[in-house]
Amino acid sequence: MGQELNNIERMYDTVAKEYSETFSREHEKKPKDREILHRFSQEIGDRKPVWDFGCGPGQTAKYLKNLGIEISGLDLSEKIIEQARIIxxxxxxxxxxxxxLEFENDSIAGVVAFYAIVHFTEEQVGIAFREVFRVLQPGGIFLLTYHIGEDAIHLDEFLGKRIDINFMFFTTDFIFSCLKDSGFEKIEIIEKEPYAGVEYESRRAYVFAIKPVMQKSP
Ligand SMILES: C[S@@+](CC[C@H](N)C(=O)[O-])C[C@H]1O[C@@H](n2cnc3c(N)ncnc32)[C@H](O)[C@@H]1O
Incomplete structure (x- = not known):
């Protein structure tokens, strides 16, 4: 069920305004997300830079910015970035x-990626984790969220627009071993039930993973 990047980009271009209107204040209704982001901000301290990858309309970047983190956002969709810049x-x-990623090796202190892997195949998740590992500084922190499961769902309609895309679910065993294979250590995965009436009804996970300070020799 692989899907082309230009399909993902087109879909977020199509729903950019609606996605932004729906999700840009979502952390107000999600205490666990706020707790996790506070923990991230404490652990990252004054290290920089920090990037929000797959940032969408920038709600997570904004939350961390308000906590004093020097953060920027990156996304595939130009239209969703336009929304993020307006807000x-x-x-x-x-x-x-x-x-x-167009970043130097060992150049970023922290990466957050909230649901940024939801359209990736398992192979693409592996590529993404290796790229994040490559660009993180030794000791750098990766905070990831994903939907837990074994299936994918296909959507023809999202936020009132016609689209054609798969949303992917991943097992925690898969995510853990993929992070480990990419070189991460101190991998901690926190699972939770969805907030009823606020979130899509899937179990979710928050992951903290660290790039080791001492790299293993090849
Ligand atoms: C489910 S949305 C999550 C957006 C935001 N982080 C949030 O929590 O609402 C997935 C986001 O990842 C972006 N994305 C998907 N594939 C990407 C890629 N290969 N590189 C950068 N961004 C990507 C999409 O454009 C979209 O904005």
């Missing part, structure tokens, strides 16, 4: 691809 003009957003 949060004080934050730097730019277009980019998690599967081929």
């Amino acid at each position: 949060h003009p004080e934050i730097h957003f730019r277009k980019g691809n998690i599967l081929g």
